[in-house]
Each structure stands twice: as structure tokens, then as C-alpha cells.
Amino acid sequence: MPRPMAAEGQPSLKQAASLKQTIAAIEAACLPGKTRSARVHVETGIPAMDEALGGGLSRGTVHEILPRTVQDLGAAAGFAFGLATRAQEKNAHVLYIQHDFTSAETGRPYLPGLKLSGFDTSALIYLHVPRAEDVLWAMNEALKCRGFSAVIAEFPAHTRVLDLTCTRRLVLAAQEGLGFGLILRHAAAIEPNAATTRWLVSSKPSRTNPLGGIGSPHMHLDLVKNRFGSSGQWNVEWHAHDRKFETLPPAASLSGNLVQPPVHRQGRAQPRAAVA
Amino acid sequence: MNAEAVRLGLRHMMPLADARAMYPALAVETADDIADARLLEAIGDWLSRYTPLVGLTPPDGVMLDITGCAHLFGGEDAMRRDAVRRLHDQGLAARTAIAGTPGAAWALARYGERRNIPDDELKETLRPLPLVALQLSPDTVDAMARVGLARIGDILEKPRAPLAARFGASLLQRLDFALGRADEPITPRLPVPPYIAERNLSEPATHEAFILEIISHLAGDLARRMEERGEGARALQVTLFRVDGAVRRLSVATSRPQRDPAALHRLFRERFSTLAEELDPGCGFDVIRLSVTAAEKAGIPQSNLVDGANGSDDLADLIDRLGVRFGPRRVRQLAFAESHIPEYAVTERAPGSWHEAARPSGNPQQQAAQDACGPTRPLRLFERPEPIDAIAEVPDGPPVRFRWRRVPYEVAHAEGPERIAMEWWRDETGRSLTRDYFRVEDREGRRFWLYREGLFGSETSRPQWYVHGLFA
Numbered sequence: 178m179p180r181p182m183a184a185e186g187q188p189s190l191k192q193a194a195s196l197k198q199t200i201a202a203i204e205a206a207c208l209p210g211k212t213r214s215a216r217v218h219v220e221t222g223i224p225a226m227d228e229a230l231g232g233g234l235s236r237g238t239v240h241e242i243l244p245r246t247v248q249d250l251g252a253a254a255g256f257a258f259g260l261a262t263r264a265q266e267k268n269a270h271v272l273y274i275q276h277d278f279t280s281a282e283t284g285r286p287y288l289p290g291l292k293l294s295g296f297d298t299s300a301l302i303y304l305h306v307p308r309a310e311d312v313l314w315a316m317n318e319a320l321k322c323r324g325f326s327a328v329i330a331e332f333p334a335h336t337r338v339l340d341l342t343c344t345r346r347l348v349l350a351a352q353e354g355l356g357f358g359l360i361l362r363h364a365a366a367i368e369p370n371a372a373t374t375r376w377l378v379s380s381k382p383s384r385t386n387p388l389g390g391i392g393s394p395h396m397h398l399d400l401v402k403n404r405f406g407s408s409g410q411w412n413v414e415w416h417a418h419d420r421k422f423e424t425l426p427p428a429a430s431l432s433g434n435l436v437q438p439p440v441h442r443q444g445r446a447q448p449r450a451a452v453a
Numbered sequence: 454m455n456a457e458a459v460r461l462g463l464r465h466m467m468p469l470a471d472a473r474a475m476y477p478a479l480a481v482e483t484a485d486d487i488a489d490a491r492l493l494e495a496i497g498d499w500l501s502r503y504t505p506l507v508g509l510t511p512p513d514g515v516m517l518d519i520t521g522c523a524h525l526f527g528g529e530d531a532m533r534r535d536a537v538r539r540l541h542d543q544g545l546a547a548r549t550a551i552a553g554t555p556g557a558a559w560a561l562a563r564y565g566e567r568r569n570i571p572d573d574e575l576k577e578t579l580r581p582l583p584l585v586a587l588q589l590s591p592d593t594v595d596a597m598a599r600v601g602l603a604r605i606g607d608i609l610e611k612p613r614a615p616l617a618a619r620f621g622a623s624l625l626q627r628l629d630f631a632l633g634r635a636d637e638p639i640t641p642r643l644p645v646p647p648y649i650a651e652r653n654l655s656e657p658a659t660h661e662a663f664i665l666e667i668i669s670h671l672a673g674d675l676a677r678r679m680e681e682r683g684e685g686a687r688a689l690q691v692t693l694f695r696v697d698g699a700v701r702r703l704s705v706a707t708s709r710p711q712r713d714p715a716a717l718h719r720l721f722r723e724r725f726s727t728l729a730e731e732l733d734p735g736c737g738f739d740v741i742r743l744s745v746t747a748a749e750k751a752g753i754p755q756s757n758l759v760d761g762a763n764g765s766d767d768l769a770d771l772i773d774r775l776g777v778r779f780g781p782r783r784v785r786q787l788a789f790a791e792s793h794i795p796e797y798a799v800t801e802r803a804p805g806s807w808h809e810a811a812r813p814s815g816n817p818q819q820q821a822a823q824d825a826c827g828p829t830r831p832l833r834l835f836e837r838p839e840p841i842d843a844i845a846e847v848p849d850g851p852p853v854r855f856r857w858r859r860v861p862y863e864v865a866h867a868e869g870p871e872r873i874a875m876e877w878w879r880d881e882t883g884r885s886l887t888r889d890y891f892r893v894e895d896r897e898g899r900r901f902w903l904y905r906e907g908l909f910g911s912e913t914s915r916p917q918w919y920v921h922g923l924f925a
């Protein structure tokens with residue numbers, strides 16, 4: 178099927194992303210044992226965000242979620258669970274991995290809260306390991322497993338285990354499985370790694386509900402790295418009842434004109450080696 | 454008594470003063486009963502290479518049921534000689550005997566001359582032995598000695614009723630046990646596993662990879678036998694017998710009946726990799742045994758033609774490996790518990806029930822909050838609530854500002870209080886304070902779950918504030 182090419186003879190980033198997606202979809206449909214991943218993307222529910230991501234957050238790879246400051250960890254965890262909720266499907270579990278330090282320092286996922294956020298709690302398997310190295314090992318093993326729709330692993334702010342090699346290995350492992358891996362770090366780190374996307378998450382004041390109380394979780398998402406698409410920033414709310422993210426109606430936005438259209442990155446015409 | 458002591462003329466139970474009088478240079482050690490008992494257990498473990506049915510007869514004996522095992526070692530006598538030789542190599546002097554009943558074997562090993570007696574000579578062989586060989590209490594032996602009964606032969610033909618009347622029924626019971634008129638059970642030290650496979654190695658194995666290879670072969674043997682009976686293993690144990698007598702046991706458990714040799718191999722590979730210290734093969738392991746310590750009914754696995762590998766099999770396999778590596782208590786499935794105390798509202802259980810009911814449906818029961826309102830319970834709960842400095846209105850107003858981990862927060866919105874009192878049956882001291890929970894949002898939009906402990910005025914004059922959880 179001929180496709181229009183960009184004038185310079187180079188496919189644009191967007192085209193490359195959509196081509197990759199098509200290939201991935203064909204592969205998923207043809208390769209044995211991959212039928213369940215026919216849906217290669219998890220739609221976030223926000224058209225602009227899905228467009229920047231080339232259809233949604235890709236399965237079979239690893240994404241990184243960072244709180245903008247240490248205090249934003251709650252929002253970052255909320256975003257991670259939101260994505261996991263979006264990815265949930267029948268007979269697939271979600272693995273949450275913490276180690277002793279992170280759980281003692283910042284608490285554990287709390288089942289009643291998860292349920293009220295729309296997460297199917299019967300799918301959750303919680304793994305508690307002694308060290309950060311074990312988190313990495315367990316995440317690697319779990320990503321290969323075909324029983325998970327998402328594997329969320331928490332890492333402390335300062336850790337040496339998440340280097341380029343290790344994360345690359347995680348991405349390769351995730352290609353064998355069906356779900357995606359979410360690395361939830363306790364603080365923004367600058368080391369390069371192989372995660373497909375990197376999100377900086379910060380809390381935003383919620384809209385007050387009609388009764389005057391605190392409204393749905395509201396957060397600011399900053400997609401700072403996206404290997405197969407453009408970056409962007411969005412203010413989103415997590416709507417527990419509908420189990421989806423939604424952007425605020427502009428009038429209701431408390432923080433003025435922070436909702437920006439996705440910014441297309443320049444100077445990266447050639448996408449890097451395929452990780453389909 | 455070792456050979457050296459016998460040569461010097463020392464005897465068992467000889468007073469120390471007499472022994473010192475004979476040999477003033479004699480080195481004396483205080484008896485260490487606990488260490489002796491431990492040694493006996495270790496010997497028992499090691500002897501389980503001959504038969505799985507090993508019982509201890511403290512303080513100094515081990516009883517083996519070798520029914521059906523002897524031919525594997527070239528007959529009863531060859532087996533006995535092999536055991537004695539190997540024990541000798543380990544620096545242990547052993548007296549051994551084989552007989553048709555445990556009682557007779559016990560008596561012969563200690564008081565007899567013959568080492569292996571056929572059943573029809575049992576009575577005649579026991580006849581000259583002292584009565585103490587029947588494992589009678591010293592009081593009974595003394596009482597019988599006073600009336601001139603010293604040997605087993607003395608009571609063999611006596612009428613039973615008067616003997617029982619005078620010395621107690623246990624005397625006749627012991628006699629019956631020894632002669633095989635009644636069955637004396639051997640209490641095995643360890644339960645006898647339903648399936649055992651083992652390999653004797655002419656060349657002791659020292660390399661982990663080689664040992665794993667053998668385990669995998671043994672798992673193949675067991676898998677065939679389990680399949681015949683439609684069972685799968687829930688718990689397995691590898692027993693490694695080191696040449697010098699040390700015994701290593703490594704156990705793994707599975708979350709569902711498992712008999713796939715490849716999966717079992719993976720489990721043991723994980724188990725080996727978690728050993729805190731090295732396996733320490735020393736001069737090598739010469740017997741490797743794989744036993745299934747718990748088995749359950751298991752159907753024939755059906756593989757899905759379309760999907761290839763089955764996702765839930767894959768998952769159960771992973772859960773097992775995680776359990777072996779990190780300990781089964783670290784892999785949990787969380788569940789709701791009936792309690793309104795936040796920290797008790799969640800329980801943990803082992804993820805093992807892969808029944809349809811336990812599987813996620815993909816459609817959670819809609820308990821989610823209305824979209825306009827945020828959830829009333831936090832996404833993360835601290836293992837223990839962290840104390841904070843908060844400024845709030847008395848008696849029960851929400852916090853206005855607070856300081857947590859040295860960072861000040863200005864509260865913009867607060868919802869509450871949600872008053873939660875300790876459940877009386879958990880409150881052992883009767884002094885637990887009532888908590889007033891608030892959902893607060895600071896000016897930056899961070900949402901916290903705070904509580905004030907103690908009702909102002911009635912319970913305390915200075916309530917302490919805590920942060921208990923974080924909202925998304």
C-alpha cells in the first residue's frame with residue numbers, strides 16, 4: 178500500500194510511528210501466541226495524548242513515570258495506576274513490585290483506595306522484595322510472563338540499577354509478554370535509559386465538587402520523552418467511574434492557560450532502531 | 454565405646470573414679486546431651502540414604518526399616534557392612550544388627566553377638582540376652598533381678614498372667630514386640646514422602662550445574678510416576694548426601710500441582726541461586742534424592758492450540774519462582790477484610806487459587822466514586838502513620854497548615870472529619886484514641902489523608918496529628 182512520503186524524501190516522525198504501528202499490528206495478528214496483544218496500544222482516553230503516542234501507550238515495552246518533585250509521588254502513582262486500569266483486561270493480572278525501603282518510606286498501594294479509583298483489585302498481585310536489584314530482577318521476569326497486563330515497579334530516587342543496559346533488557350523482556358512495564362521512580366532522574374516514554378507528573382489542585390469537597394484527582398502530565406512520537410503536556414483528571422483520563426474543560430481549568438498543544442520535536446527526523 | 458576404650462578395658466557406665474584410677478591420664482569431657490542429640494539427628498539424616506523410614510531411638514540409637522530396600526545395596530549384610538564402613542570413615546564406631554523386629558534389632562545391637570538373624574532363630578538368639586535388652590525401665594529390671602530373673606530366657610516360658618500382675622503389662626508388651634507377636638511401629642523422624650527418586654553417584658558431584666542436571670532427570674522420573682496416578686507435586690525436597698556424612702535439604706513449594714520437569718528444574722535453579730552461603734559440596738555429594746513431600750490430584754494439562762503457552766500457567770510458574778526466590782510470604786494477593794480501621798481493612802493471602810472465580814474479570818464491580826468527587830480512601834497507605842506538626846482549630850477543626858518531613862504545606866481544601874474509633878476487640882489496653890480523618894489538599898494540589906488522634910478535651914488535651922496516606 179503506497180503511502181505519501183514527506184517532501185524531503187524522509188518519512189516524518191508521525192508517519193514512521195504510524196508505519197511501525199501498522200507493522201506491529203500485522204505482526205501481532207500473524208505471529209503465533211501474540212493474539213492477545215492484537216491491541217498493541219492502551220488508549221488513554223485523551224485524543225491529543227493518544228495522537229502524540231501514536232494511538233496510545235504501547236504494550237510490550239517499558240514506560241517511565243517520575244514525580245516532578247518528591248511531594249508529587251501520590252500523583253505519579255495515581256497516573257501509573259490509571260494507566261494500569263486502562264490496560265486491564267479479562268484474565269490478566271497486574272503485578273506491583275516494591276522493595277522494603279520504598280514501602281517503608283512511602284507506603285504501599287492501598288486496596289480500598291484502588292477500588293474507589295476504578296481499579297479491578299482482584300487482579301493485583303503484590304510482590305515485596307528486599308532490595309532494588311530484586312525489583313529489577315522480578316520486573317524482568319514478570320514482563321516475560323504472559324499473564325500480566327501491567328507490571329508496575331517502584332524504584333527509589335537514588336538507584337544505580339536503572340541504567341541503559343538494564344532498562345534495555347527490560348524492554349526486550351517486555352516484548353515477550355503481553356503487557357507493559359511501568360517504572361515508577363521516587364524522584365526525577367536524568368540518567369538516560371531505554372524506556373519508550375518518560376512522564377513527569379505533578380499534582381494540580383482539583384476542581385471542587387458540587388458539594389464543595391475535593392474533586393477527582395487532577396494532575397499535570399509532561400511527556401518529556403517519546404521514542405516514537407512527539408512530546409507534550411496535558412492537564413488531566415482521572416475519572417474513576419468511567420475509568421479514563423479526561424482533560425479539563427478550558428473554562429474550568431484553575432491554572433490558566435497551561436494546556437498546551439503537543440509540541441513536535443525538531444531535528445530527530447530519523448527514528449532510532451526499531452523496537453516494534 | 455570406641456575400639457581404643459575397649460582395648461584399655463573401660464566399660465560403658467563405668468564410674469569415672471574407677472576409670473581415672475585405672476588411667477590417671479584419661480581425658481574427660483562433660484557429656485553434652487544437646488550436641489549428642491543433634492549428632493544423632495545428623496546421623497539419622499545421613500542414614501536416610503538407605504531407606505526413607507528412619508526413626509531415632511534416643512539417646513544413642515537409630516532404627517531403620519529396610520524392608521524392600523536391602524537388595525538395592527547388595528543384600529542385608531552388604532548393606533549393614535556398607536553403613537558401618539561409611540560411618541567408620543566419618544569417625545563413628547557403630548554397633549549394628551538386623552532382625553525381624555525393631556525390639557530384637559535394638560537388643561542385638563547392644564547386647565548380642567550375632568549381627569543378622571533370620572526370623573526363625575529369633576527366640577533362641579534372644580534367650581541368653583539380659584532383660585535390660587527389652588528396653589525395660591531400670592526399676593522393672595531391678596525388681597525382676599531380686600526374684601532371680603536376669604535373662605530373657607528366664608521369662609520366655611513363664612506364665613504370662615503372674616508376670617503381668619507383678620511387673621506390669623509393659624513387660625509382656627516389650628517381649629511381644631521383640632518376638633514379633635505384636636507390631637512395634639518405627640516412628641519415622643521425617644514423614645515418608647509419597648514419591649521418591651534418587652541417584653547414587655559413583656563419582657561424587659560437586660558442580661551445581663551437574664547437580665541440577667541430575668535433579669532434572671529425577672524430576673522426569675517422578676513426573677512419569679505422578680502422571681500414572683494423576684497427581685502433581687505441591688512441595689518438593691532435594692536431599693543431598695555429602696560423602697563425609699553431612700546432609701543438605703532444599704525445599705520448594707508450588708502454588709498448584711506441578712509435574713513438568715522443566716518447571717521443577719527452574720524452581721530448583723532459583724532455589725540454588727538464593728542459597729545465602731555456597732552449597733559447600735566439600736568432597737562432593739554421592740547420593741542425590743528428589744522427593745515429593747506433598748502431592749495433590751492434578752488433571753492432564755491442556756495446552757491451548759491458538760495461544761500456545763497458557764497465560765495462567767505462565768503466571769503460576771512465575772509466582773512459584775518468585776516465591777522460591779523471595780519466600781512465599783513476599784508474593785501476595787491483597788484482599789478486603791471486614792474492618793473500618795484503615796490498616797486492618799486489607800489482608801494478604803497467597804496467590805494460589807487460580808480458579809475462575811479468582812481471576813480478574815476485567816470489569817470491576819462499579820464501586821468507583823462519582824466523577825465529581827475524589828475517592829475517599831487514599832491510593833497509598835503508610836505502613837505506620839507518620840507524625841506531623843499541624844495547626845488546626847480546636848476542638849475538631851481541619852488542619853490549616855502542617856509540616857511533614859520538614860516541608861510545610863498550606864491546606865487549601867479539607868474534607869472531614871471522618872471519625873474512626875478503634876474496634877474494642879483489637880483494643881487490648883483500652884486506651885486507643887479515636888481518630889478524626891481529614892482529606893486535605895494543599896495549594897499545589899497534593900492530596901493527603903491526615904488524622905488527629907484523640908478527641909480534644911475528652912480524650913486528650915494535646916491531640917497528635919498524623920499523615921496516613923497519599924491520594925493521587
